[in-house]
Amino acid sequence: MAKKRKQKHRKSSKQAASPKSESKVVQAPKASGTPGAMYVGLFVLALGISYFVSRPNPETGGPLQPPPPGTPIPPEQQAEKIFAAYAGSDSCRACHENQFNDWKTSHHGLAEREIRPDMDNEAFDPHREIRHASQTSEARKKGEDDYELVTLGKSGKVQAHGLKRAIGVSPLLQYLVEEEGGRYQAAELAWDPHKKEWFNVYGNEDRVPGEWGHWTGRGMNWNAMCASCHNTRLLKNYDLASDSYDTRMAEMGVGCESCHGGMNDHVEWQNEYVGRPDRPTEDPTLKKHRFSRDQMRDNCGPCHARRTELTGDYVPGESFFDHYSLVVPDETDVFYPDGQVWDEDYEFTSFLSSRMHAAGVRCFDCHNPHTAKLRIPGNLMCMTCHGGEQTPETEAWGMPKIPKIDPISHSHHKSETEPGGRCVDCHMPLTTYMQRHPRRDHGFTIPDPLLTKQFGIPNACNRCHDDKDANWALANVEKWYGEKMNRPYRIRSQWVAMAKTNAPRAHINLIDIAQNDTNFLWRAVSAGLMRGYLHEPTVREELLKRLTDKHPLVRGTAVLSLDPVAQQHGSREQTAIHNLLQDPVRKVRIDAAWALRSIVDTNTIAGRELLNYFAATADQPAGMMQQGVFHYDRTNYSLAADFFRRASTWDTNSAAPHHELAVTLSQIGENRKAVDELRVATKLAPEQAEFRYKLALGLHELGDVPGATRELEATVEIDPNHGSALYNLGLAYDQLNRTGEALSTLRRAERADQLSSRAPYARATILARMRRQSEAIEAVRQALRRNPNDPNARQLYQQLGGK
Numbered sequence: 001m002a003k004k005r006k007q008k009h010r011k012s013s014k015q016a017a018s019p020k021s022e023s024k025v026v027q028a029p030k031a032s033g034t035p036g037a038m039y040v041g042l043f044v045l046a047l048g049i050s051y052f053v054s055r056p057n058p059e060t061g062g063p064l065q066p067p068p069p070g071t072p073i074p075p076e077q078q079a080e081k082i083f084a085a086y087a088g089s090d091s092c093r094a095c096h097e098n099q100f101n102d103w104k105t106s107h108h109g110l111a112e113r114e115i116r117p118d119m120d121n122e123a124f125d126p127h128r129e130i131r132h133a134s135q136t137s138e139a140r141k142k143g144e145d146d147y148e149l150v151t152l153g154k155s156g157k158v159q160a161h162g163l164k165r166a167i168g169v170s171p172l173l174q175y176l177v178e179e180e181g182g183r184y185q186a187a188e189l190a191w192d193p194h195k196k197e198w199f200n201v202y203g204n205e206d207r208v209p210g211e212w213g214h215w216t217g218r219g220m221n222w223n224a225m226c227a228s229c230h231n232t233r234l235l236k237n238y239d240l241a242s243d244s245y246d247t248r249m250a251e252m253g254v255g256c257e258s259c260h261g262g263m264n265d266h267v268e269w270q271n272e273y274v275g276r277p278d279r280p281t282e283d284p285t286l287k288k289h290r291f292s293r294d295q296m297r298d299n300c301g302p303c304h305a306r307r308t309e310l311t312g313d314y315v316p317g318e319s320f321f322d323h324y325s326l327v328v329p330d331e332t333d334v335f336y337p338d339g340q341v342w343d344e345d346y347e348f349t350s351f352l353s354s355r356m357h358a359a360g361v362r363c364f365d366c367h368n369p370h371t372a373k374l375r376i377p378g379n380l381m382c383m384t385c386h387g388g389e390q391t392p393e394t395e396a397w398g399m400p401k402i403p404k405i406d407p408i409s410h411s412h413h414k415s416e417t418e419p420g421g422r423c424v425d426c427h428m429p430l431t432t433y434m435q436r437h438p439r440r441d442h443g444f445t446i447p448d449p450l451l452t453k454q455f456g457i458p459n460a461c462n463r464c465h466d467d468k469d470a471n472w473a474l475a476n477v478e479k480w481y482g483e484k485m486n487r488p489y490r491i492r493s494q495w496v497a498m499a500k501t502n503a504p505r506a507h508i509n510l511i512d513i514a515q516n517d518t519n520f521l522w523r524a525v526s527a528g529l530m531r532g533y534l535h536e537p538t539v540r541e542e543l544l545k546r547l548t549d550k551h552p553l554v555r556g557t558a559v560l561s562l563d564p565v566a567q568q569h570g571s572r573e574q575t576a577i578h579n580l581l582q583d584p585v586r587k588v589r590i591d592a593a594w595a596l597r598s599i600v601d602t603n604t605i606a607g608r609e610l611l612n613y614f615a616a617t618a619d620q621p622a623g624m625m626q627q628g629v630f631h632y633d634r635t636n637y638s639l640a641a642d643f644f645r646r647a648s649t650w651d652t653n654s655a656a657p658h659h660e661l662a663v664t665l666s667q668i669g670e671n672r673k674a675v676d677e678l679r680v681a682t683k684l685a686p687e688q689a690e691f692r693y694k695l696a697l698g699l700h701e702l703g704d705v706p707g708a709t710r711e712l713e714a715t716v717e718i719d720p721n722h723g724s725a726l727y728n729l730g731l732a733y734d735q736l737n738r739t740g741e742a743l744s745t746l747r748r749a750e751r752a753d754q755l756s757s758r759a760p761y762a763r764a765t766i767l768a769r770m771r772r773q774s775e776a777i778e779a780v781r782q783a784l785r786r787n788p789n790d791p792n793a794r795q796l797y798q799q800l801g802g803k
Contacts, residue, residue: 108254115163142160149177172436182245233258233262288317307327310325341441445489450485506529511542524551556585590606590609621650693728696712731762757786761779
């Protein structure tokens with residue numbers, strides 16, 4: 001488990017619910033002959049934050065039940081009640097010996113365990129010195145079964161840390177250190193059992209105590225980041241008031257009941273009827289454990305997906321989308337536009353995006369569920385379907401006709417024994433995480449060097465032939481496959497890549513994907529990317545249609561894309577989203593409640609589920625940010641400020657909490673403190689244009705016009721198309737009597753924001769003051785073409801004698 005150095009508060013993936021963005025910025029005054037001095041309005045939230053916010057039939061979801069009201073059950077009583085349904089993996093051995101033996105030594109069986117000398121001694125004995133970046137640490141044996149790491153700790157000093165547990169088995173092991181408040185922290189130093197050496201999972205980074213991503217920080221906290229996927233039926237039990245945990249699990253490690261659910265009733269029934277002549281032929285307890293293929297897939301999803309927990313209470317057999325919000329390709333660098341993994345994304349999203357999943361393939365078609373290994377090695381695994389014959393299983397599953405493939409002629413490589421001769425080399429490329437952990441992409445993508453040339457999307461040919469360029473690879477694939485390369489996969493990837501950059505007219509292609517792509521994940525991707533084109537009426541219409549898409553991921557993503565306009569009272573969007581508060585799938589209900597956060601009744605089912613989601617994520621800075629935005633939009637500014645302060649304390653390297661705190665402080669009149677927070681934000685993220693823009697507004701409110709002007713200039717240098725910054729910079733130049741620069745900058749603002757009337761109106765007021773009447777009339781006409789109902793522009797037009 002290696003987390004990024006900085007926690008990224010970005011729209012994505014809870015992804016995404018961003019705060020409302022309706023800025024009252026520096027405005028030109030009402031026209032009354034000659035313009036007066038400009039003024040600066042209050043800040044409002046503008047930065048998006050992280051909202052890493054199904055059953056056999058994912059369109060249906062679970063029954064609509066409210067969270068139980070009343071006093072929370074104490075952790076020990078809650079655990080006793082829940083864990084009573086679990087018998088433990090050892091209870092399975094007697095009847096399922098082969099499966100038990102397969103599981104016991106698997107990565108699941110050894111996902112987490114107590115320290116064991118037979119498995120851990122070689123890492124510590126003899127004593128080992130570990131050099132990493134600028135630091136030197138030690139791994140050593142302290143007693144018979146007692147081991148420790150001597151490394152930089154929370155105090156900022158090098159000290160010995162006793163080790164309590166190990167997580168993982170191969171290709172690396174990490175060790176857990178117990179800290180106060182019920183915490184366990186995963187050490188950044190890991191053991192490679194193959195190379196017999198220690199290494200730092202962050203490579204040559206020099207993370208320091210106080211950072212979110214340091215091993216002593218919340219980014220490496222086992223309770224929040226590791227425990228639920230390394231153990232069976234975990235209860236995190238975080239208490240915000242004391243900032244402590246009372247984490248419990250039914251069984252350490254990923255046991256049988258992690259996938260099958262609590263089986264104690266089955267064990268008791270078997271024990272009751274063992275050897276009895278009146279034993280019924282059917283075990284009635286097994287009915288609820290007979291999962292469909294999609295339920296089994298959903299059991300794998302939680303621990304093989306980049307996602308955010310919505311409940312912290314997933315039970316095998318339930319819908320993935322009733323408990324998690326899935327991260328999908330969006331405008332960030334989390335995934336490549338063709339769906340290939342870019343960041344640490346795991347397997348689930350890319351698998352759902354694939355043609356294999358769409359055709360009916362599921363995890364256990366390739367993987368043995370007990371060993372977690374492939375059922376058949378190498379290309380033989382692929383040939384079970386692509387050998388040319390439909391099997392009884394594939395016919396029963398309703399899979400389409402499967403194309404026959406000869407690996408040698410298809411790959412143009414001599415044999416399976418050489419790189420490139422294996423199907424997975426081209427269609428499941430490897431990416432190494434945590435320095436030593438290679439993982440295969442499960443998107444089953446097609447190597448396309450043209451996409452590399454156009455958008456920098458990696459292709460498998462050049463991943464291997466890194467001494468060649470994309471032109472060489474493109475020439476070969478065009479020679480081998482010809483027109484077959486110009487397939488829908490390529491076209492969709494090109495469309496998504498263009499939309500990621502907000503390219504003009506890219507929304508037309510996104511609408512095409514939303515209407516015609518049969519894969520729900522790509523419809524969700526298109527709905528998410530439409531957020532950048534909300535000014536287009538056709539986009540808003542299409543997103544309204546997606547609110548009734550048959551898949552919950554699409555409905556929920558469409559809700560979040562409409563978030564900025566859902567705040568408009570009485571709008572069609574607000575009404576349509578309100579209807580989804582009763583959606584059959586919890587993820588959609590929570591997304592709808594978030595989009596309506598300023599007005600949602602927290603005593604309703606969806607409202608209480610939103611609050612429960614807040615509780616599930618309250619131990620992380622992103623969770624604090626989420627609650628801060630919630631209270632800000634409900635005008636509870638003092639409470640919102642408290643959440644943002646805590647987020648900034650928990651993630652000292654992130655600029656976003658300081659920005660949001662500044663915005664909130666400005667609302668309660670603490671403008672000087674707001675500017676101080678914005679200075680911290682711009683220092684932490686100097687290339688973030690929005691932070692510099694807000695700092696400029698704050699400085700102007702304090703009367704520092706030259707300082708505001710400098711920050712506005714820095715803003716438009718970073719983002720030359722920042723319409724609001726250009727508009728305000730034009731007004732600032734005018735206030736400083738730099739009239740020529742004011743007019744030219746306002747022209748730039750008009751080009752950057754072609755919908756707003758404010759820039760041409762401001763230019764008209766300056767031209768009128770300069771007695772350049774004909775130019776002023778043309779400028780104000782431009783303002784009225786953009787907004788015929790602009791009262792200030794209409795008044796100025798009349799004053800100038802316009803008709």
